[in-house]
Amino acid sequence: MTEYRVLVVDDSPTVLYKTAMMLNEGGYKVIKATDGQQALELARQEQPSLILLDVILPKLNGFQVCRALKSMPETAQIPVVMVTSKTKDRDRHWGIEQGADQYITKPFEADDLLDVIDRLLPQTT
DSSP states (O other), X not given: OOOOEEEEEOSOXXXXXXXXXXXXXXXXXXXXXXXXXXXXXXXXXXOOSEEEEOSSOSSSOHHXXXXXXXXXXXXXXXXXXXXXXXXXXXXXXXXXXXXXXXXXXXXXXXXXXXXXXXXXXOOXX
C-alpha cells in the first residue's frame, strides 16, 4: 500500500493537532507547517501527496501559497485543498482561481475531510 504524506498548513496549534490526529487515524503520514513561507519550503523539499492549506497565515496567505505552488513545476501537480474559516462564495471562488483543487470550510468533520482526500489521491489496493 502506498503511504501518502499530507502537508497540513495552519497557524493554529489546535487545528494542526486535530487535523494531524484525523489524518493519522486515516492512515496518512503528516507533515506540518505553521506559515506560508514554511509551507512552500516543505512542499518543495518533501513533495507531499497532498496539501491542506489554511488561508489566513503569517508571512504568505494561503491564496499566495497556492498560486506559488501551482506555478512551480516541482509542486504544480500536488493537489491543494484550502481548509479555511472563510466561507463566502467569493472566497471559495478566489481559492479555486488560485489553483486549489478543493475548498473546505471550518469547522469540518473528519469523515468529510477524509472523503475529499480520498477523492483526490489515487487509490491503490
